[in-house]
Amino acid sequence: MTNVTSDEVKLKRKQFQMLKNKIAFRRALGEKFERQGRKCFYCSAHLMTEFEFMESLHGPVPDSDLDRILYLKNNTYHIDHAVPLSKGGTNDIDNLVFACTRCNSRKGAKTCEDYIAELNC
Numbered sequence: 700m701t702n703v704t705s706d707e708v709k710l711k712r713k714q715f716q717m718l719k720n721k722i723a724f725r726r727a728l729g730e731k732f733e734r735q736g737r738k739c740f741y742c743s744a745h746l747m748t749e750f751e752f753m754e755s756l757h758g759p760v761p762d763s764d765l766d767r768i769l770y771l772k773n774n775t776y777h778i779d780h781a782v783p784l785s786k787g788g789t790n791d792i793d794n795l796v797f798a799c800t801r802c803n804s805r806k807g808a809k810t811c812e813d814y815i816a817e818l819n820c
Contacts, residue, residue, distance in 0.1 A: 727792050728778070739776070740796035741806070741814060746776040777803035781811045 737746050779798040782788030785808050798806070806814040 724792070728795070731792060731795070732797055735797050738797075739799040739802055740779070740781075740811070741798055741802040741818060744799045744802075746797055746799060776800070779803045779806065783808045783810065786810060 732746075732748075737748075738744060739746060777798050777800060779796050779802075780788045780790075781794050781796050784790075788794050796811070802814075809817070
């Protein structure tokens with residue numbers, strides 16, 4: 700049996716807590732994606748999940764790969780900051796929205812309100 704130091708135990712606990720936080724964050728993102736109706740926050744374009752994207756390229760995805768639905772691939776859709784980090788926004792789940800590639804690229808560092816006003820002109 701190997702001796703485990705208290706520093707190793709603390710590190711393992713910290714790693715475990717980080718993993719739990721990551722899982723909770725991904726779950727919250729998935730729930731937000733569904734609440735947003737799987738549409739771009741700005742233009743309402745349909746957004747595909749990783750699962751849908753891969754299925755459209757290669758046919759059905761095995762059931763064992765369904766957890767890929769929460770994986771956010773940039774070519775499928777983007778996660779955007781409603782209030783940009785450069786303007787005091789945070790990475791908090793309440794400041795994140797889902798956007799299509801086109802809208803996220805065009806929005807840049809504008810706030811949601813500024814970009815939506817620009818779209819409506």
